[in-house]
Amino acid sequence: xxxxxxLINVIVMTAPMIVSxxxxxxxxxxxxxxxxxxxQDLKFTxxxxxxxxxxxxxxxxxxxxxxxxxxxxxxxLTFFYFSIVIFFYNYVYVLTRIKESEHFSNFHYLFPFLLTxxxxxxxxxxxxxxxxxxxxxxxxxxxxxxxxxLFLEIxxxxxxxxxxxxxxxxxxxxxxxxHAQKKELTVVVDYSTEKLQRILHFAIVISIMPLILIVGxxxxxxxxxxxxxxxxxxxxxxxxxxxxxxxxDYQLVPVRKVLRKKEENAEPHLLKREPxxxxxxxxxxxxxxxxxxxxxYIQIHKPYLCSTFKITDxxxxxxxxxxxLSTFINQQFEVNFSRYMNDWRLRExxxxxxxxxxxxxxxxxxxxLVGFGSYRSYSRAKNAILIPHxxxxxxxxxxxxxxxxxxxxxxxxxx
Amino acid sequence: xxxxxxxVNILQAFVYLLPIFSALACILVLYKSEQVGEKxxxxxxxxLLFFYLLCFVFxxxxxxxxxxxxxxxxxxxxxxxxxxxxxxxxxxxxTFTITHLESDKFSxxxxxxxxxxxxxxxVCSFFIPFEKQLEVVNSRGGIVEGYxxxxxxxxxxxxxxxxxxxxxxxxxxxxFWRYRKEVDxxxxxxxxxxxxxxxxxxxxxxxxxxxPFMVVFIPRQTLMDxxxxxxxxxxIVIQQVxxxxxxxxxQYVLLYTTExxxxxxxxxxxxxxxxxxxxxxKFERYIYSxxxxxxxxxxxxxxxxPLxxxxxxLSTFINRNYGMNFSHFINTCRLNxxxxxxxxxxxxxxDNLDLILRAGFGSYNSYLRAKKRQQEKQMLKVE
Numbered sequence: 001x002x003x004x005x006x007l008i009n010v011i012v013m014t015a016p017m018i019v020s021x022x023x024x025x026x027x028x029x030x031x032x033x034x035x036x037x038x039x040q041d042l043k044f045t046x047x048x049x050x051x052x053x054x055x056x057x058x059x060x061x062x063x064x065x066x067x068x069x070x071x072x073x074x075x076x077l078t079f080f081y082f083s084i085v086i087f088f089y090n091y092v093y094v095l096t097r098i099k100e101s102e103h104f105s106n107f108h109y110l111f112p113f114l115l116t117x118x119x120x121x122x123x124x125x126x127x128x129x130x131x132x133x134x135x136x137x138x139x140x141x142x143x144x145x146x147x148x149x150l151f152l153e154i155x156x157x158x159x160x161x162x163x164x165x166x167x168x169x170x171x172x173x174x175x176x177x178x179h180a181q182k183k184e185l186t187v188v189v190d191y192s193t194e195k196l197q198r199i200l201h202f203a204i205v206i207s208i209m210p211l212i213l214i215v216g217x218x219x220x221x222x223x224x225x226x227x228x229x230x231x232x233x234x235x236x237x238x239x240x241x242x243x244x245x246x247x248x249d250y251q252l253v254p255v256r257k258v259l260r261k262k263e264e265n266a267e268p269h270l271l272k273r274e275p276x277x278x279x280x281x282x283x284x285x286x287x288x289x290x291x292x293x294x295x296x297y298i299q300i301h302k303p304y305l306c307s308t309f310k311i312t313d314x315x316x317x318x319x320x321x322x323x324x325l326s327t328f329i330n331q332q333f334e335v336n337f338s339r340y341m342n343d344w345r346l347r348e349x350x351x352x353x354x355x356x357x358x359x360x361x362x363x364x365x366x367x368x369l370v371g372f373g374s375y376r377s378y379s380r381a382k383n384a385i386l387i388p389h390x391x392x393x394x395x396x397x398x399x400x401x402x403x404x405x406x407x408x409x410x411x412x413x414x415x
Numbered sequence: 416x417x418x419x420x421x422x423v424n425i426l427q428a429f430v431y432l433l434p435i436f437s438a439l440a441c442i443l444v445l446y447k448s449e450q451v452g453e454k455x456x457x458x459x460x461x462x463l464l465f466f467y468l469l470c471f472v473f474x475x476x477x478x479x480x481x482x483x484x485x486x487x488x489x490x491x492x493x494x495x496x497x498x499x500x501x502x503x504x505x506x507x508x509x510t511f512t513i514t515h516l517e518s519d520k521f522s523x524x525x526x527x528x529x530x531x532x533x534x535x536x537x538v539c540s541f542f543i544p545f546e547k548q549l550e551v552v553n554s555r556g557g558i559v560e561g562y563x564x565x566x567x568x569x570x571x572x573x574x575x576x577x578x579x580x581x582x583x584x585x586x587x588x589x590x591f592w593r594y595r596k597e598v599d600x601x602x603x604x605x606x607x608x609x610x611x612x613x614x615x616x617x618x619x620x621x622x623x624x625x626x627p628f629m630v631v632f633i634p635r636q637t638l639m640d641x642x643x644x645x646x647x648x649x650x651i652v653i654q655q656v657x658x659x660x661x662x663x664x665x666q667y668v669l670l671y672t673t674e675x676x677x678x679x680x681x682x683x684x685x686x687x688x689x690x691x692x693x694x695x696x697k698f699e700r701y702i703y704s705x706x707x708x709x710x711x712x713x714x715x716x717x718x719x720x721p722l723x724x725x726x727x728x729l730s731t732f733i734n735r736n737y738g739m740n741f742s743h744f745i746n747t748c749r750l751n752x753x754x755x756x757x758x759x760x761x762x763x764x765x766d767n768l769d770l771i772l773r774a775g776f777g778s779y780n781s782y783l784r785a786k787k788r789q790q791e792k793q794m795l796k797v798e
Contacts, residue, residue, distance in 0.1 A: 007483075010428050018436040018652070019443075025656045026444065030664075032780075065425040239440065243447040246664060247455070300757050 008224070009064060012231060017057035019235045023242035024050035030246055042094050046245060049087035050238065052080035063135060071131045074152075075119045081159055082112035085166040088203070092170040095196060095250060096177035101368075122148055170200060195244060202237040206230050289320065291332050304344045307373035311337045342381035345371045430644050431479040437652040438471035441659040448663045455665030460512055464662050467505045468655065473498035482639055485552040492540060492548075496572050497533035503576070503583040504529060506620070509658075510587040513610065513667045514594035516601075532568075532575065539565055555635040577627035584620055591617060600730040601670055603713040603745035606781035608668040612661045619654040623647055670714060693724050693732055708748040711777040715741050746785035749775040753782075 027047050031040065059077045062070040086108050093104045126148055130141050140149045174196060244250055297318075303309050315322050329340050348370040352358040358366060364375065372378045445461060445468075477495030480488035488495070504525045511521050540548060543565055550559050551566050558566040591613055602608040626647045629638065638644065661667070702708070707718050715726055722729065733744050753774035756762050762770060768779060776782040 006425060007428065010425060010432065014429055014432045015436050015439075018433060019440040022437050022440040022444075022652070022656055025653065026660045029657070029660045061429070235440075235443070239443045239447050243444055243451050246444070246660065247448055247451050249451050 006065075010061070012227060013057055013061045013064070016231055016234050016238070017054050017061070019238050020050045020054035020057065023238050024054065026242055027245050038094065042091065042250075043245060045087050045090045045094070046241065049084060049091065050242070052084050052087065053238070055080045056084065067132060067135055070135065071128070075123045076116065078119050078155065079112050079116040081155075082115065082162060083109060085163045086112065089166045089170050089173075092173050092196065092200070096173045098177060098180050119151070122151070167200075167203060170203075174200060195240075195249075199237055199241060202233050202240075205233045206237065289318070289325070289328050294328075294332075298344060302344075302348075304341045305348070305369075305371045307368070307371050309341065309371070339381070341371075342377070346381060426642065427639065428479070428483065430642070430648055431475050431482065433648050434471050434475045434651045434655070435479070437655055438468040438475075441655050442468050444659060445663060456663050457512075457665075457669055460509065460662055460667075460669075463505060463509045463512065464658065467502065467509060468659070470498040470502040470505060471651070471655065474502065481552065485549055488552055489540070489545065489548045492552075492569065493533045493537035496536050496569075497529055499572050499576050500529040500532065500579055501526065503579040507583040507587050507590075509662075510590055510613075512669070513613075514590045515670055516594055516597055529579075532571075536568055539568065555639075573627055573630045577631055580624050580627050584617070584624065587620070588617055598668075598670070599740040599742040600734070601715045601726070601741065602668050603708065603715075603742050604668055604711060604777050604781070605742050605746065605784060606777050607666050607712075608670075608742070610667055612657060612666060616654060616657050616661075619650055619657070623650055623654065668712065668714075670716075693722060693729070695736055698722065698732070698736075702748060706748075706752070706775075708745045708752070709773075709775040711772075711775055713745060713775075743785075743788065746776075746781070747789065749782075750785055750789055 024047050027043055027050065031043050031047075055077065059070060059073060059081075062073070089108070090104050093102075126145055130145055130149070133139050134141065134149050134152070140146060140153065298304070303313065311322055311326060314320075314325060318325065326337055329335070329337050333340055335343070349366060349372075352366060352370060358369075363378075367375060367378050372381070442465060445465060449456075449461070473491070473494055477488060477491050477498070480491060481495075507525065508521055543562060547559060547562055547565075551557075551562065551569055554566075556570050558570075591610070594610070598608045598610075599605070629643075629647075701718075701722060705721075707713055710717070715729060719726055719729055724732075730741055733739070733741055737744055739747070753770060753776075756770050756774055765773075771779060771782045774782075776785070
């Protein structure tokens, strides 16, 4: 037989824990289907978020019913207890980027990490038998180990303050993003922020819960009803968050002001996203380099649009080693690799400025689109004289490197 | 050790609650994902999945009562019996629907035996005094004197379940194997049609076969007191999540549905050839002028009508003439289309991903898969 109070306790703690783990697993399964690195980051963040959430609930369960295991894991749990809200902030941060250059700094995790390290090292010097009266009767032992337990005692309120700070930061991010959206009146409505806001409002309801726990001194009877409400809210929030990810119902790159009303008939895909550096191998091209086919290859696949593109990224698809390639470029074009790439970027820039939506953008907005990492690299490159390329700029006279492709098509048709 | 026993009790309660809550969480995810974004999953599969998860709630809820509140368990006994056995049938029904190749229908007779057994138990329990029923439950699998038949019926659930698990898992694996053999000749949406996740799901089901046998052969009280149930129960949770995730995101292709015929006419296949027999010239002209491969979920049945042929003939035709199956053929066409798209300078402003999708690939992954296969084929081999 099971005491009814215990039953309620177990249900209250098990439900959010299992929902967290289920969500973590599901998002873990979505990791396989990614196209871009940023997406991967977002998903990893959420997996960690749900995982730490589940662990914390597990810790709470152990604290009530299996104090020995809890003593064993409590120092490690500190990290997860503090990081939950940072993972959440990280998630909000990624979704509310205004510029593509914004990156979440991992220094945010430093504080919880250091704190955990301190507690773990300190706990090696603490005798085991002091823990049980502390966790069960809440009494702080006197003597030289007193400060350790005082330290543990303030962990909870510090965590609450920490929570509040990061919640405020998340709201700040959201409103900043909203503001930027409103200022650029022409922006296509981005529905994802509305969802984000709803999730944040839920988060406030949930963060009241630890407060209730403190007021009630872990007495579940005092706080049962508000507790159940906040747990239902928590489960709802977790599931909602997970479903947005599973159904890919989010927008990673913010819509910028390029899409204006009067250019509605312009193609909606004008913005270049981060190019994926997966360069295909050209059949019939492997191992031997010719000036024309090389130029055609560069022009078709445009690897230079990625600012971090390196010469070694070309060696694999062309099946050629680095030195050969760099000698080849030096001989044929009489410039080094980076100047050669910058040359392409300058051309791309010139061409973009000819198109309507781009011609209204400032130089600074255009530079990342053509692959210049910074203004400096552009200003260094712009004074160089353009290399005469063989490739024509228009469709009319195609260079015959691509006969291989057509041949290939014929092969398929005729094999 | 007076402290010990309540702790073990709580941990046990925790074990039984795990699959209940994970099933409920999955149901919530199902419900929520129906409201968000585009509808990816088929209604029928979702309904089946809902019942599948509901069975878990009843099974483990029943077990929970069985262990902790035997007097409540008696009320749920027949429901527990039903869900315990019918789970395997629902599992097979889901597998059947997803791996549907021919136009045969799932026979609902599969559901009859579990219902008959459960209803028998329910009717019997009206004639048996409550104390005796409680005795049956408390005997943990033993037989109560004077009520041998009832005890045997009530305790038969584990044996019946064990037999059902083996039979229906075997049937499910058979269906899946048959499907894998055929699917590349029918669907060109390789990413979804390959059902690679089914390996994981069926593998987990195979490992979990051990659970009903454990209950049959190990004394019930020993099983309840030890914590050996942890591992299989965690596997059950993973299994639920896998099934729930892949069905909600629609990672399968329903090859035969009832509205098959109407769909074929709507997809805009205009050109009709009057010659009944197929030759390469006709076929290629049709493929390159109509470009049916631009449709990412193209099925072979979509092009049988305009070519005036049937599925078997067309798939043999492609196999014989081009040395590859339908799916590989269509994906090669898409690769060629992509090369053509890349050649045009007017397409430079598009993202790679946009072009890949425009060439008819369902996702970036299916492009990668096709490209890798092509590269492997073109690679020179030295022996």
